[in-house]
Amino acid sequence: MDIRKxxxxxxxxxxxxxxxxQEAVAxxxxVDRAYVxxxxxxxQNATLLSIHETAQALDVKPAYLLADPPAGFDQ
Amino acid sequence: MDIRKxxxxxxxxxxxxxxxxQEAVAxxxxVDRAYVxxxxxxxQNATLLSIHETAQALDVKPAYLLADPPAGFDQ
Known part of the structure; x- marks a missing residue:
């Protein structure tokens, strides 16, 4: 799976x-909702700093956002 | 810890x-050894695609490269 997806x-x-x-996360x-x-x-080919900001906004560790998504969720 | 570090x-x-x-990974x-x-x-504020290429070069999952490093290794 493409890492951006x-x-x-x-x-x-x-x-x-x-x-x-999406509005709340943005x-x-x-940032603008369109970015989210x-x-x-x-x-979006996000950078490390954007990955960090996204993880903070979602209150998760950055590594979780690159882990394999839960079964059935990557549709 | 800064996510780039x-x-x-x-x-x-x-x-x-x-x-x-570093030469072998590069x-x-x-890429050039200087990049590694x-x-x-x-x-380096690497992008998702660079994170993916680095993970492939090291034969690890991308999430491992954003996880907390082993104790004592982040000096």
Missing amino acids: LFGANVRYYRIAAGLS ERMG SMIERGS | LFGANVRYYRIAAGLS ERMG SMIERGS
């Missing part, structure tokens, strides 16, 4: 698990 | 564990 699927998984909207990160949407679609 | 410490840990030189990645050195020094 893997990252996106995990961001989406943890965002939904936290009951947050606000926490200080691009991340979740797997079209 | 965390990534660098992990790359160095797994490189040494695999008995590889060759596997198709900058990554290990924590001065």
Whole structure:
């Protein structure tokens, strides 16, 4: 799986698990909602610092966002 | 710990564990040795695709490179 899609699927998984909207995550990160949407679609080649900010916004460890997503969630 | 330093410490840990030189890792990645050195020094804000290539060169999962490094190894 393309690592950008893997990252996106995990961001989406943890965002939904936290009951947050893309808007809420974007606000926490200080970015536009469209950026969060691009991340979740797997079209963003995020940098380490963006991965860190996304993990902080979702209150998870950065490594979780590159781990294999839970079975069935990467559709 | 700055995520760039965390990534660098992990790359160095797994490189040494695999008995590889920076030169050997650079060759596997198709980059210059100086790039691997900058990554290990924590001065590179690597992207997801670079993280993926580094993980492949070290034959580890990308998430390992963002996990907490083994105790005592982050000097």
